[in-house]
Amino acid sequence: MNRLPWWLRDSIFLTLGVAALIGLSYLLESLPISGMAYYNRIIVMMGINITLAVSLNIINGHAGQFSLGHAGFMAVGAYFASFLTVFYFSPIVDKLPAGSQQWLAQNAFVLVAVLLGGALAALAGYIVGLPSLRLRGDYLAIVTLGFGEIIRVLILNIDKVGAARGFSGIPKWANFFWVYFFVVFTVLISMRLVKSSVGRAFLAVREDQIAAEAMGVDTTKYKVKAFIIGSFLAGVAGGLFAHYMMYLNPTMFMFIKSFEVVAMVVLGGLGSISGSIIAAVILTFLPEGLRMVKDYIPGGKDPRMIIYSIMLIGLMLTRPQGLLGRRELWQVLGRRKDVVPDDPRDEAEDKLDRNAAPPVT
């Protein structure tokens, strides 16, 4: 694959990926299972949560900056994308003759709206990042938490986007295809970044800021970069969420939403991309899967949130480092020696190493 020029290789991947996703989305809709619409909805929510968790993992897991403001960035993206669609794009689409022309226009516009939503969220990430990244640890967490609330209260007071009534009338332009298109996009960005000089700089900042600076890493710049990338992707997830739910309300973006995403990242293992994905899938499915428990309990009480919380506590007690720790799924399964060497030093190898050292002068 390395023989191909990078743009050709990526174009081929893009075409194949899009084709596969379209096929999969038709398959999901045509499956003869009763209540498929309900399962479809869970699968789409999973995709949005994966995007959120993986993007937060760039900030929290890779760059090590504890952010509790992810719902805020998501809200910026959701509201801006919806604003564009409702007031600018939707009227254009409505004027077009129904059929393939309309279909094409709406898919093009949802892409533009979602990306612009992400761009504004990235700008918000930059603005929050600059002053607050001089803070560390708990202090940063509190500032970002405050930021998320500020965003929510701001939206609550903008009448143009519905204020406390909520923002309705958003056309349902997002679907399985777009959500999972951006899931792949996000995971790919995250995986490629972490294996690049940018990602290594993020990790260096997380590991030891003083050493990172001594190695020539501009720590503030890379923290801001992590925030911009993470909040862009959160904004994209927000835009998709809006165009799937067709309705937005500021209460959807309370700090509890940020905590939910943090729980996914921590549960999966801070810094593990595959861990974030697995945890996002589990934590989206769990509250839904637990709905059936109600049927076995007399009196019609619904204990699912209690079970959900107990399971979270249990998991954190037994595996405080998260499901996968800092490793990726393939590293855990493959037991690669870079993870924990069972036998750190064997004598024969030792002698070999000494010989490789320069001759003593």
Add this chain to the structure above:
Amino acid sequence: MANELLNARNVTIRFGGLTAVADFNLAIQPHELIGLIGPNGAGKTTVFNMLTGVYKPTDGTIEVSGVPTGKLKPFDITALGVARTFQNIRLFKDLTVLDNVKIGGHIHYKYSVTSAVLHTNRFQEAERVAEDDAMRLLSIFGLQSRAQFLAKNLPYGDQRRLEIARALAARPKLLLLDEPAAGLNDRETHDLMNTIHDIRDRFNIAILLIEHHMELVMGICERIIVLNFGKTISQGAPGYVRNDPVVIEAYLGEPADDATMI
């Protein structure tokens, strides 16, 4: 004068009422190997922290290759060609040995986020160079077989050597080593001595090192500076410094009165 790598003039730093370092002067020529010694608390590490921009001197100027560093951040000074190690090892513990060295060369393998995401030619070329550079450095320090280990899982001596390898990855013109032999046994110290001498010639760099291990300092340094309570009390060739009464007094104390009478 123009080709001095580093020039510190009358550098003074005060923390509140405490003058940690007073009127420190140092000019380093290319290829020099200089030792900085002194009793505990003499201000040696503080000097390092000022030279690398971690602390800003209260008074005096520091120039690296003719550029004043007063307003520069530590990472800017690294880009000017000064790399360092730390007294208490500061490796990126949860990263692999290889990644540690690659981060050391960070300033030389830069490309944009877009390049990284798209895996452009620029990215591939930079990563290939990074990998080659890092593996070559690791093999010099005999660590190539441990490239994929996590840094925290290395034995102590290897961690010390990895820190030097990481600093060298920045391709410095001046390398600052803060107690490189701390915690090493005699054999390891001896090996390290040879390695330090060797890398000076191999990479054609100047080295300034802090060390308590006198055999090491006297054995390889061409010039030694002695600090005590923040003041430079002596400097010169090892033979001179070793016999300087001021230095002996700083380390062993004044001769007792009755001893002088005898």
